[in-house]
Amino acid sequence: MSLSKIAIIDYGMGNLRSVQNALIQIGAASEIVSQPETVYKYSKIILPGVGAFNEAVANLNRLGMTEALTEAKDSGVSVLGICLGMQLMCRSSEEDGFHQGFGWIDASVQRFPDQAEIKVPHIGWNDLTLRYPHYLVAGLPIHPDVYFVHSYRVKCADPTDVLATCNYGEDFTAMFARENVMGIQFHPEKSQDIGLRILKNFVEHVTC
């Protein structure tokens, strides 16, 4: 209930427990939130998620969660999308057809192209290239290894949104940030010390 708590949005997809375990490890209080009418109570929101894009959008819309999240975002609440959560913040996705996302970031979500030597899904530890200083990546080494598992990747229309890239057959967006909207394609909750540091940076950042 308190403003210092982090909301982890539950919309029936993905491993919320891993995210919550990571927050416990860094000493941050969090609650799993599935009621859209309570979203306004939190000063920071994490939108995790694993699974199919269109099913996620359908669930969020049905629950009234898309609207609640957009209101929170518009009021200045920091929202961090992880994996599918990041992709949902984009304009659209080409996963199983064409589907609208929240449209918070001008980006589309597309599958990695078929190439020899490039197995899809992209599974495993890969290194980031950080594009500019940002509180989310404060204290990290230059090329930190983090854990990815995904078949689709985000293509940002505005290169200034791209906070970190990773190379897998091509350079793709591993993190984006635009004001209070942030997205992470990898799993910080599964990227050991590096990932915990990113979550700690998100949790402890003081917004004015």
Next chain:
Amino acid sequence: MLKKRLIAVLILRDGKVVQSVRFKHTNVIHYDAVHAMEAFNKWAVDEIVILNVSRESASRDEFADIVARISSQCFVPLAAGGWIDNEDYAQKLLRSGADKLVINTALADAPALVSRLALRYGQQCIVASMDVKRDASGWPQIAVDRGSRIIDVAPEVWARKAVALGAGEILFNSIDHDGARKGYDIESIRKVCEAVPVPVIAFGGVFTWDHLVEGINAGASAVAAANQFHYTEQSTRKAKTHLAKAGVLVRQQGQSLSTAKIA
């Protein structure tokens, strides 16, 4: 660049971590699986696989409890399997903190279940586990149901079937090589790697760290061991150092953060 992964496998029978030799489990290594996991977490292992090889399906709930306890301390990916023969139990394991489901016997007995799980949770969530056993004349075949039932099909054919059902990864194991300390079944692993577009995890038979290098050279995206990691201090760290010296790209250990240790 994508790194090759080093994976520690915990074999659990009736809630205890056991040594596995040709799929027989006579020696208990750890009475508490969380202790084993804590060491791996510190030793730069890239992923944990935890398998319930108990003979009784009633072991399911206790195993899910162990997965929950382990996941609270596990900040690398965690794959869990054993006795996944219905959607409710699959969901229970995921809710307990597993990131991936390891499916073996259901590939033969409940292929529709595998597809449903892949559709529901995504193919990255489904690890197809295949246990290979060679017949008297040396032909590799597939064994399911904890190695008790033989299916006369070549490993690479089985792997393709698993991917068609929705598996996003293959965990290759060999019953003949399990605990035999002679390295992986390299020939079969190479064929499986060539047959499928998804990552293959080599498992079964590691005794020296060179065996890990052989698995990577055969085309595996990740190399796994169980017994061998329990017996040496800092085992996974040593294994990684060896892989790096052999020219295999692995995740750097203990990448230093510029500030004090977290939490």
